[in-house]
Amino acid sequence: MNQFVTLFVGGLFLGAIYSLVALGFVTVFKATHVINFAQGSVLLLGAYVIARAHESVGFALAVALGVLAAAVASVLIDAVLIRRIRRADLGTLAILTLGVDILLATELSRRIGTDVLNIGAPWGSDVTEVAGIRVATSRVLAGGVAAVLVAGFWLAFKFTDFGIAMRSAAEDGEVASLMGIRLNRVAATAWALAGALAAIGGLFLTSFPAAGVTGSVGLLALATIPAVVLGGFDSPGGAVLGGLIIGVVSVLTAGYQEELSFLGRGLGGVAPFAVMLLVLLVRPSGLFGTREVTRV
Amino acid sequence: MSRWLGAAVVVVLLAAVPIWFEAFWLQTGLFAMAAIIAAIGLSILVGIAGQLSLAHAFFVAIGAYGYAYLADRIPPLLALVAAVLLAGVAGALFSPIAGRVRGIYLGLASLGLVFLGQHIFQNATGITGGYRGVAVPPFSLFGFEFTGADGLVVLGVPYGPLEKLWYLGLVLVALSLWYGHNLVRSRPGRALATVRDSEVAAATNGIDVVRYKAAAFTVSSMYAGLGGVLMALAFGRIVPESFGLLLSIDFLVMVVIGGAGSVGGAAAGAVFVTALPLILNHYSGSLPLLAEPGSGGVGAAEFSRLLYGAAIVAVLLFARDGLAGLVHRKERVV
Amino acid sequence: MHDLRVSYAGAVKALRGVSLSVPEGSVVAVLGNNGAGKSTLLRALSGTLPASGGAITGGTIELRGKALPRDDAASIARSGLVQVPEGRRVFANLTVEENLRAGGLAAPDRAKRAEARAWVDELFPILRERATQRAGLLSGGEQQMLAIGRALMASPQVLLLDEPSLGLAPKIVERVGEVIREINARGVTVVLVEQNAAMALAVADHAVVLEVGEVALRGTAEELAESEAVRERYLGVSTQAAATGTRVESSAQPLAVEALSVRFGGLAALSDVSFTVEPGSLHALIGPNGAGKSTCLNVLSGVYAASAGSVRYGSHELTRLRPHRIAALGVARTFQNIALSPRVSVLDNLLVARHRLMRSGFLADGLKLPRARRERAEHEARVREIAELLGLTELERPVGTLSYGTRKRVELARALCAEPELLLLDEPVAGMVRDESAAMADAISRARAELGISVLLVEHDMTFVMGMADRVTVLDFGKRIADGTPATVQRDPDVLKAYLGAAA
Incomplete structure (x- = not known):
């Protein structure tokens, strides 16, 4: 029982990080209808900048630089490439971001080589005790940051002019533009936010207990895909919940590896995808996604 | 008449390749042929039927492992056929999801299949040998062994496994292209294209949309399975790592670069994506641009990845119909 | 401006x-x-x-x-x-x-x-x-x-x-x-x-x-x-005298719509609509935009599910069938906003409608077996005939390169290629010039006479249907407000109000 609670809580904290990255995914999708496969390499870019910069400028400024770099890269992807073929179908746009991901990830992993870069977080490998459960300090912080950011997003979406513009554009871009809402600006903002969220996600995904920034960190963002699909692509709340579910599922299956050994080794990595497939069988548009009317 | 003459020249030239070219080129060519076959299948699924799939590597793996496992037990030719059917069954089993889930959800759901497959191939050690992989039994046809054991020499060139496989590859590629061309222009091909453009219109024209989506997945998976068998034979030993997400993405890129829906385009895309890194790597010593691996500069592997990423972006931004579109400049379609 | x-x-x-x-x-x-x-x-x-x-x-x-x-x-x-x-x-x-x-x-x-x-x-x-x-x-x-x-x-x-x-x-x-x-x-x-x-x-x-x-x-x-x-x-008050009553010999069965209702969420798109399309007749379903005409057509062809009521074609209950099953009964339809495959040739678009009449599949077609080739040739010949009936030439061109009016005709031709008994037409002349719509009316009448089919025509434009329909059902706000011959419907006060507003 105690082990279960420990794993569950650990899963929630990991899930919080996924939620952040997934939230970025959904924000971009809602605002511009793009499945952004480049999210992974943007995440890597953020983490890479932080890891390279922290020794010379200090951790706090390094984080700011990393977030900025990721946000700028993200906006550029939209403004330079996506915007040119804005009305192409989802698949085409998704594959375009895949191409960008390959370019960015190749260059970054070339720079990193076989090194493992230290992210330089001041909390290092500290462990905190929360209600009798020992959790890595970085994960607790991640949970806190995620909670603050998700709440901030929710408030901003709900109450600010920007939030209203964003939601209007997401619901009906054409009418939003008839109301004077500048869609390109909304798009740029959404991409910037997604980049920033990816960088923050990258920071925590490469902090302890993870070893550091390696060339393959971008692949970690793949774990958020089941989260996004689970939640339903156009639902920010769904993305957050999906992230938490995926975190818990992967930590639990990894933790109970021995008991689940009949399902094979390394279950933690694949369980989220299995859960995603099962959910899609029952609900083809995820848990909270918008469904279509026709039946054929 | 001149068309037939041209085709005959091409056939003769391709058939003569093992006599003139060294093993590296044969190996590269075989990988490209395996990719061509599998890519045709994905092109039919994505381009004609309009279903985005990132699971292609999984079905390729089913074909590869299916052959490796069965060829020890039944004649290799039967094993080849059985492996292709097995991949088809796997595709059909996935079709409840493929039939229900649309568009991008399908693409991402199929991504799950690749990861699930990796997990299974790593763990089903009895069949796959786990991460250490499994040896692929050589092909043989009615007692003719595709090995070097018989000491066959043609025009002074010893014919070993690669040389013999080359011909098997050519035949399989030719059959695949032919079937693909026929299919696209036929009743099922039209039905799939209609499903792609409007499911409602397809259904009101009497096409069972769910069934045809499943059929598209099945046929495409069978192509993948055949490509997998050839790939396994070319590798000689297969490990799960070869059939991961990266391979799936490779296939999608082949289809996009070639021009989705074009059988010939998929073949061209497959050659580009498969052969480019191998050739760059082969000549990395003599190309001044490229650095030695590990020296910090842009190495052959990275250079080909960059080229490949850039090709995707360039094709999507500037030539949406891919290589096929560049060859057949068609009238602009609304 | x-x-x-x-x-x-x-x-x-x-x-x-x-x-x-x-x-x-x-x-x-x-x-x-x-x-x-x-x-x-x-x-x-x-x-x-x-x-x-x-x-x-x-x-x-x-x-x-x-x-x-x-x-x-x-x-x-x-x-x-x-x-x-x-x-x-x-x-x-x-x-x-x-x-x-x-x-x-x-x-x-x-x-x-x-x-x-x-x-x-x-x-x-x-x-x-x-x-x-x-x-x-x-x-x-x-x-x-x-x-x-x-x-x-x-x-x-x-x-x-x-x-x-x-x-x-x-x-x-x-x-x-x-x-x-x-x-x-x-x-x-x-x-x-x-x-x-x-x-x-x-x-x-x-x-x-x-x-x-x-x-x-x-x-x-x-x-x-x-x-x-x-x-x-x-x-359409002053259009030429209606040439109605020209019912044709037909193998079609009656289409009976009874108390049909469709709701989307809380919104009633159709409530309690009934009418019958007699075999061989040209029945028009008209009404202002948003009256529920297209919804009705979508239910008849199986695209939307009915919330209540029934649609019977002969002895078949259509509301329980998926669209391709309905098509198999010989019910074909067109779409108002043209649902053709733009990159595919006219001929192949038309051949799609032959799907239900053809048999060859992945094996026979992929291997180019003789029977697949024979079947293809027979059906292609018939498709060419129907294309000619509608004055379509250049069958090899991709549909996307054709003009709007021609695409509308291809859409109609495709429905006819299905050899239907009952043809459902969704606004066949929307967006057409007068000459074009006259030609379309002519094509529809000719096809009906030569092929012996019943036609249900959904139309917004009242003038268009007055000259050709045997019977007219008028919808407004999802309800049936009139049903009868064109002449009676044209004088119906409710219809006048629906079309010209309260002031009429």
């Missing part, structure tokens, strides 16, 4: 040199049938053409002597030209309050925003009551008020209204008319695009009638209201 020309994707000419000047402070009505170019005109004004694949190919648009940007909807809105889109299109998942805030984003400053807000509250007290509700939960009329209120929040100098009376009850339409007058009284110039001629002419100072991308009539509202030409265009 001067000599405006617009085309879609280089192929379809939607506006051919339209000039219109709207005096400051006036209300100008733009009238015309479906496909006359009204929406295109508004899209050109509001800068939303590119979103639908269109482009201005000539002419100028100026607001107070300053040229407007062509494709930047947001800056056009911010410069004071604000559009209320057709079909309301409120942000359904946002609350009423948030919808109004979204409109206010284009307002020049905070003071203007507050001023506009007070005005909207005064004009539409109901919106204040419903402020915290999701806009999607409002009734159609309330949504229209919200859409207008949302646009007013931007403090427009010119307000464009696209079909504000669409699908609304006569009482509410009257209220919309009053609101337009009140808005105009505050100095806002209004451009009103309407199919409801009576309502539009009642509030407008000037009016133009568009027909297939050109100005057909223009004048003051009074002049046009008196005009015979307008009456004819809307009611």
Whole structure:
């Protein structure tokens, strides 16, 4: 029982990080209808900048630089490439971001080589005790940051002019533009936010207990895909919940590896995808996604 | 008449390749042929039927492992056929999801299949040998062994496994292209294209949309399975790592670069994506641009990845119909 | 606006040199049938053409002597030209309050925003009551008020209204008319695009009638209201004597629609509709936009599920069948907005309809077996015959490169290639020039006579069906308001009201 609670809580904290990255995914999708496969390499870019910069400028400024770099890269992807073929179908746009991901990830992993870069977080490998459960300090912080950011997003979406513009554009871009809402600006903002969220996600995904920034960190963002699909692509709340579910599922299956050994080794990595497939069988548009009317 | 003459020249030239070219080129060519076959299948699924799939590597793996496992037990030719059917069954089993889930959800759901497959191939050690992989039994046809054991020499060139496989590859590629061309222009091909453009219109024209989506997945998976068998034979030993997400993405890129829906385009895309890194790597010593691996500069592997990423972006931004579109400049379609 | 020309994707000419000047402070009505170019005109004004694949190919648009940007909807809105889109299109998942805030984003400053807000509250007290509700939960009329209120929040100098009376009850339409007058009284110039001629002419100072991308009539509202030409265009009153009663020999079975209802969420799209299509007859289903005609057709072909009621074709209950099963019974249909495969040749598009009649599959076709080739040849021959019947040539061209009118004919040809017993046609002449629609009417009649099929024709344009239908069913707000021969329906007071508004 105690082990279960420990794993569950650990899963929630990991899930919080996924939620952040997934939230970025959904924000971009809602605002511009793009499945952004480049999210992974943007995440890597953020983490890479932080890891390279922290020794010379200090951790706090390094984080700011990393977030900025990721946000700028993200906006550029939209403004330079996506915007040119804005009305192409989802698949085409998704594959375009895949191409960008390959370019960015190749260059970054070339720079990193076989090194493992230290992210330089001041909390290092500290462990905190929360209600009798020992959790890595970085994960607790991640949970806190995620909670603050998700709440901030929710408030901003709900109450600010920007939030209203964003939601209007997401619901009906054409009418939003008839109301004077500048869609390109909304798009740029959404991409910037997604980049920033990816960088923050990258920071925590490469902090302890993870070893550091390696060339393959971008692949970690793949774990958020089941989260996004689970939640339903156009639902920010769904993305957050999906992230938490995926975190818990992967930590639990990894933790109970021995008991689940009949399902094979390394279950933690694949369980989220299995859960995603099962959910899609029952609900083809995820848990909270918008469904279509026709039946054929 | 001149068309037939041209085709005959091409056939003769391709058939003569093992006599003139060294093993590296044969190996590269075989990988490209395996990719061509599998890519045709994905092109039919994505381009004609309009279903985005990132699971292609999984079905390729089913074909590869299916052959490796069965060829020890039944004649290799039967094993080849059985492996292709097995991949088809796997595709059909996935079709409840493929039939229900649309568009991008399908693409991402199929991504799950690749990861699930990796997990299974790593763990089903009895069949796959786990991460250490499994040896692929050589092909043989009615007692003719595709090995070097018989000491066959043609025009002074010893014919070993690669040389013999080359011909098997050519035949399989030719059959695949032919079937693909026929299919696209036929009743099922039209039905799939209609499903792609409007499911409602397809259904009101009497096409069972769910069934045809499943059929598209099945046929495409069978192509993948055949490509997998050839790939396994070319590798000689297969490990799960070869059939991961990266391979799936490779296939999608082949289809996009070639021009989705074009059988010939998929073949061209497959050659580009498969052969480019191998050739760059082969000549990395003599190309001044490229650095030695590990020296910090842009190495052959990275250079080909960059080229490949850039090709995707360039094709999507500037030539949406891919290589096929560049060859057949068609009238602009609304 | 001067000599405006617009085309879609280089192929379809939607506006051919339209000039219109709207005096400051006036209300100008733009009238015309479906496909006359009204929406295109508004899209050109509001800068939303590119979103639908269109482009201005000539002419100028100026607001107070300053040229407007062509494709930047947001800056056009911010410069004071604000559009209320057709079909309301409120942000359904946002609350009423948030919808109004979204409109206010284009307002020049905070003071203007507050001023506009007070005005909207005064004009539409109901919106204040419903402020915290999701806009999607409002009734159609309330949504229209919200859409207008949302646009007013931007403090427009010119307000464009696209079909504000669409699908609304006569009482509410009257209220919309009053609101337009009140808005105009505050100095806002209004451009009103309407199919409801009576309502539009009642509030407008000037009016133009568009027909297939050109100005057909223009004048003051009074002049046009008196005009015979307008009456004819809307009611088909003076068209030639109907050639009805020419029922053909047919193998079709009767199609009986009984007490059919369809609901989407809380919205009733069809309620309790009944009619019967007799074998071999040409039955028209007409009604204003939003009356539920297309919904009805979608249920008949199995695309939408019925909420209640039954549709029987002979002994088959269609509401329980999936679309391809219905097609297998010999029921074919066309789509209003053309559902052909654009990159595929005309011939292959037509062959799709032969799907249910052909047998070859993945094996026979992929291996090019002789029987597959033989089958293909037989069916291709028949398809070529039908194409000829409809005057289609160039069967190898991709459909996407053809003109709109030709594509409409391909759409009809495809349905005929299915060798149907019952043909469902969804607005076959929408957006066609008069000559083209006459040719289409001729093609439909000829196909019916030669192939012996029943036809159910959904049409918005009353004049078109009057000359050819055996029987007419009229829908309005999802209910059947009339059913009978064209002559009786044409004189039915309810029908007049539905088409011309309360004033008729």
